[in-house]
Amino acid sequence: MHAPGGRAGSTSAGTSTPLVLRCGPELSSPEGIEAQTCVVARGEEIWGRTYYRNATGTALSVVLGLMSPGGRSVRVHCAVEAGDEPAVCETPRRARRGELGDHEAVTEFAGRAGHGPLLLRSGSNPPGD
Structure with missing residues (x-):
């Protein structure tokens, strides 16, 4: 599961400002979850994003948090339906x-x-950080 659109430097139609991604490793769990989490920036905006697949056969709960300098953070809860289709939160x-x-x-x-138990934790820090 690779971050779509590549890493740094991709642009969207009608946008000349590059989309920059800082992604951690692609991870998978024995239960059937695959995920890759990234910090995404475009110009002066920043947000967190996770790409995932849920092949567990059951619906899951996902919590995605973005931590910023100065103790600022934001977190969202995403409902993840059962199925093996790639999705984004x-x-x-x-x-x-x-x-x-x-x-x-x-x-x-x-x-x-x-x-229920924690099934997978994925972070944006690349190995070696």
């Missing part, structure tokens, strides 16, 4: 503070509504 966009590397995104997958 994103935080709201906010004004970027500092450099891209000053921000971190973390995603946690658990049973529906957060009940």
Whole structure:
């Protein structure tokens, strides 16, 4: 599961400002979840994004958080239906503070509504950070 559109430098139709992604490794769980979490920036906006597949056969709950300098953070809950189709969960966009590397995104997958064990945790920090 690769972040669509490549890494740094991709643009969207009608937008000349490049979309920059800082992604952690692609991870998978024995239960059938695959995920990759990224910090995404375009111009002065920044947000968290996770790309995932849920092949567990059950609906899951996902919490995606974006931590920024100065203790600022935002978090969202995404409902993940059972199925093996690729999908995306994103935080709201906010004004970027500092450099891209000053921000971190973390995603946690658990049973529906957060009940049940933690099945997978995915982060935006590339190996070696």
